[in-house]
Amino acid sequence: MIINTLTILFKEIQTYKSFVMEIKNYYGKVILFGEYSMIFGSPALLMPLYSGSAHWDYIWRNHGKKNYSSNRSLHVFANYLSQNEYFTERIDIQKFNAELKKGLFLDSCIPSGYGVGSSGALTAAVYDRFKTYEIEDPMELKKFLGDMENCFHGSSSGLDPLQCYYGKPFILKDNRIEILDNGFVPENLHIFLIDSNIKSDTKSLVTYFKEQRNEPRYLKAFDELYVPFVGRCIDSLVAGDADKFFDDLRHLSYYQTVMLRPMITDNVLPLFSLKREDVHFQIKICGSGGGGYFLGFSDDVEKTNAFMAENGFPITWII
Numbered sequence: 001m002i003i004n005t006l007t008i009l010f011k012e013i014q015t016y017k018s019f020v021m022e023i024k025n026y027y028g029k030v031i032l033f034g035e036y037s038m039i040f041g042s043p044a045l046l047m048p049l050y051s052g053s054a055h056w057d058y059i060w061r062n063h064g065k066k067n068y069s070s071n072r073s074l075h076v077f078a079n080y081l082s083q084n085e086y087f088t089e090r091i092d093i094q095k096f097n098a099e100l101k102k103g104l105f106l107d108s109c110i111p112s113g114y115g116v117g118s119s120g121a122l123t124a125a126v127y128d129r130f131k132t133y134e135i136e137d138p139m140e141l142k143k144f145l146g147d148m149e150n151c152f153h154g155s156s157s158g159l160d161p162l163q164c165y166y167g168k169p170f171i172l173k174d175n176r177i178e179i180l181d182n183g184f185v186p187e188n189l190h191i192f193l194i195d196s197n198i199k200s201d202t203k204s205l206v207t208y209f210k211e212q213r214n215e216p217r218y219l220k221a222f223d224e225l226y227v228p229f230v231g232r233c234i235d236s237l238v239a240g241d242a243d244k245f246f247d248d249l250r251h252l253s254y255y256q257t258v259m260l261r262p263m264i265t266d267n268v269l270p271l272f273s274l275k276r277e278d279v280h281f282q283i284k285i286c287g288s289g290g291g292g293y294f295l296g297f298s299d300d301v302e303k304t305n306a307f308m309a310e311n312g313f314p315i316t317w318i319i
Contacts, residue, residue: 054109253284271283272284
């Protein structure tokens with residue numbers, strides 16, 4: 001009897017050790033540039049959000065109301081994937097469901113509704129753990145992950161889960177992925193997130209943008225005025241030219257207030273019109289906008305901290 005008990009205990013310890021060894025973090029993401037405009041073929045620049053991550057765990061190890069909720073949500077996701085052979089050929093749904101019955105859940109500290117990849121990390125984690133084979137081509141993988149993430153947003157470009165899966169900064173340009181070094185941002189430039197304290201409704205904003213694209217005048221203006229500055233911001237940032245970068249960003253931020261106004265909350269809108277020479281930062285929308293986080297670029301951390309504290313805007317520094 002003692003031998004049998006010790007054998008069972010030994011197996012449980014080995015299972016626990018195996019689980020601990022396989023823990024992998026799936027980081028959130030920040031689209032620095034390219035939200036919405038990538039639909040027009042513009043480049044996009046993304047980087048991991050290292051302050052927010054998710055990893056697999058089991059309820060038997062970690063009880064909590066949120067964990068049971070995650071497990072239930074994953075059951076819904078598994079059911080969504082099981083309805084289409086396109087998914088079942090690439091995702092082991094049987095294994096997925098078996099793990100969920102054992103209490104598998106995704107332990108995530110990535111804020112939901114903030115445009116920083118909560119559903120992207122979940123999608124990447126499910127693909128990574130339950131894929132039947134590796135999709136080698138980045139563009140094919142981007143499409144597949146986007147189709148998976150459609151479960152949450154109705155329409156996904158696939159960039160969010162692709163970033164969460166790779167866990168490295170990259171540029172998407174001309175249907176090619178260029179992986180960047182983690183230190184690609186110049187030392188005299190810093191990036192932060194502004195908490196608008198409002199949750200974003202990505203689906204409704206994407207629907208609004210699609211409707212706007214049906215207007216020929218809007219389409220022409222967006223393509224000829226907005227899109228070029230997306231590429232310029234990426235090029236000047238990666239080149240390390242801070243002065244040119246801030247000049248390009250100033251134009252892009254202005255066009256966001258004109259062409260993407262519903263994506264900017266009323267409480268954050270005044271920050272868009274401030275002169276960088278006076279406040280030492282420039283901001284833009286982050287992800288789909290409409291709430292959640294907004295993205296800021298600063299050339300003076302101390303002065304930016306002082307301004308934001310004085311005006312009641314909680315910020316988180318990324319770099």
